[in-house]
């Protein structure tokens with residue numbers, strides 16, 4: 001038996017496989033294809049204090065080995081989540097992590113305070129890096145000061161595991177990671193989408209209503225692996241790695257670079273059952289390499 | 304409705320037009336095709352190229368229960384659909400199905416029902432027409448195309464009900480767009496429509512002016528097809544809703560057109 005369990009800043013996962021916010025809905029959308037109880041956990045859609053309509057259509061464009069999106073945090077607000085979604089997913093035998101977004105520090109704090117009493121929510125992932133919202137989001141994530149401000153406020157407002165999700169759209173991601181670690185973040189996750197743009201040359205118009213959007217999928221993977229490796233060396237808290245993971249091999253690549261857990265995003269659109277295959281692959285990989293505890297491969301390339 | 308990921312085998316790739324093909328497929332393992340409703344669609348994996356790594360949404364054109372065949376009508380729109388058009392008999396295709404809602408039933412068997420399809424928009428109308436007929440309704444069809452040679456699946460539609468045709472060049476049926484076809488001036492109780500957005504909007508306008516109940520099937524760009532990514536939204540009277548789960552079929556009263 002291979003030990004697949006990992007611990008992310010106090011949160012026990014039965015295996016390192018999580019799903020990425022905004023790509024897995026509330027989990028229920030995938031219940032016909034996978035056994036949600038087998039996941040290490042799932043991170044639900046970006047949740048804000050108030051209802052948000054998001055950006056106008058069109059919100060996506062396919063690009064080489066990836067896609068651009070500009071959803072803009074469409075969600076019905078944290079109260080709707082608590083009243084309508086939470087009761088339906090609270091009995092799943094897995095971790096439910098809420099991805100929290102806001103335009104102001106007060107917004108983040110208000111959402112955290114509402115989530116704190118929920119027994120099933122033992123961790124939040126704080127999105128300081130969404131490129132699709134005009135004010136707030138991005139600004140916090142792109143400076144060490146801004147990131148530290150959010151981390152400090154959220155740390156006070158939420159007593160359980162706090163994961164800060166970092167933006168790759170910065171000069172030095174390790175500086176941001178160190179800033180949030182210093183404010184008491186329990187873990188960091190990276191990367192969010194890379195800011196990108198694509199133009200329909202026949203129509204001579206951008207594909208997205210917002211002109212620019214977030215790039216995800218295998219196109220971003222080498223950038224993500226590099227950043228995970230850098231951040232894992234720079235901080236002492238656990239790192240959750242994501243960006244373009246399409247299969248078990250890719251997941252292991254992130255762990256070798258220093259990630260203790262991984263998230264699967266865009267790949268869920270291509271194969272809704274991919275997370276189960278990744279868990280199976282991890283077990284098989286460890287067996288093939290004579291590894292009894294998956295924690296032993298975390299950051300292995302540095303040894 | 305339970306959704307499945309299944310491997311299908313191409314039984315036949317019937318090239319019905321230089322721009323369109325009819326893919327006839329059956330589950331590799333011989334298991335019966337799951338329940339599917341008219342108006343629903345499937346997400347087809349296009350293997351091979353780095354520019355087609357997302358699945359492609361394609362309407363259910365027909366479910367032939369006698370032979371356990373699924374029919375997809377595919378138009379050459381770009382690299383992904385071209386790859387589907389190039390499939391050969393015995394090739395395997397991975398699909399997620401069935402997705403989306405379905406057409407709403409007409410009120411009574413005496414209703415005059417018109418199914419309007421333009422271009423590849425005829426695809427969902429074949430399965431829907433066949434189901435309506437099987438349930439005792441009398442569906443009629445109005446098909447729009449550029450030219451006589453572009454009128455797709457005419458013989459199939461004629462097996463189900465009366466077919467009216469509008470062609471832009473007048474080589475078949477009436478000359479002009481579907482919206483000027485004389486059948487629209489007759490008494491109609493319910494219209495179902497699928498086709499290019501300008502055509503659906505024009506039909507919706509005719510329906511509103513004449514107080515005809517009307518449903519349209521939208522083709523917004525999709526990533527997941529499962530209601531998870533929120534990429535495919537349409538702005539409706541209820542705000543932005545996912546076309547892949549709350550659609551693709553909408554009553555025109557729900558839309559902001």
Ligand SMILES: Cc1cc2nc3c(=O)[nH]c(=O)nc-3n(C[C@H](O)[C@H](O)[C@H](O)COP(=O)(O)OP(=O)(O)OC[C@H]3O[C@@H](n4cnc5c(N)ncnc54)[C@H](O)[C@@H]3O)c2cc1C
Nearest residue numbers: 359360361362376377378380381382383384426522523524
């Ligand atoms: C619910 C639904 C049902 C559909 N049913 C059918 C069907 O039965 N038969 C069929 O041939 N096609 C159908 N389509 C359209 C089909 O999905 C697109 O033509 C296809 O995804 C284009 O992929 P591609 O790789 O060939 O083209 P790409 O290279 O991806 O794109 C070529 C061009 O088509 C445009 N395009 C891409 N996706 C769509 C889309 N979803 N709708 C409209 N334009 C698009 C792009 O902007 C681009 O200009 C349906 C779409 C939806 C959402």
Ligand SMILES: Cc1cc2nc3c(=O)[nH]c(=O)nc-3n(C[C@H](O)[C@H](O)[C@H](O)COP(=O)(O)O)c2cc1C
Nearest residue numbers: 020021022046069127191192216217243244265266
């Ligand atoms: C359609 C879509 C919506 C997303 N929404 C969110 C979100 O609400 N909050 C967030 O932190 N990240 C969001 N992301 C980013 C992903 O969680 C992830 O960081 C990114 O897509 C990279 O991983 P991937 O390449 O595996 O998809 C979204 C990504 C996509 C494609």
Ligand code: FES
Nearest residue numbers: 526528530533547
């Ligand atoms: S395509 Fe993802 S929500 Fe509709």
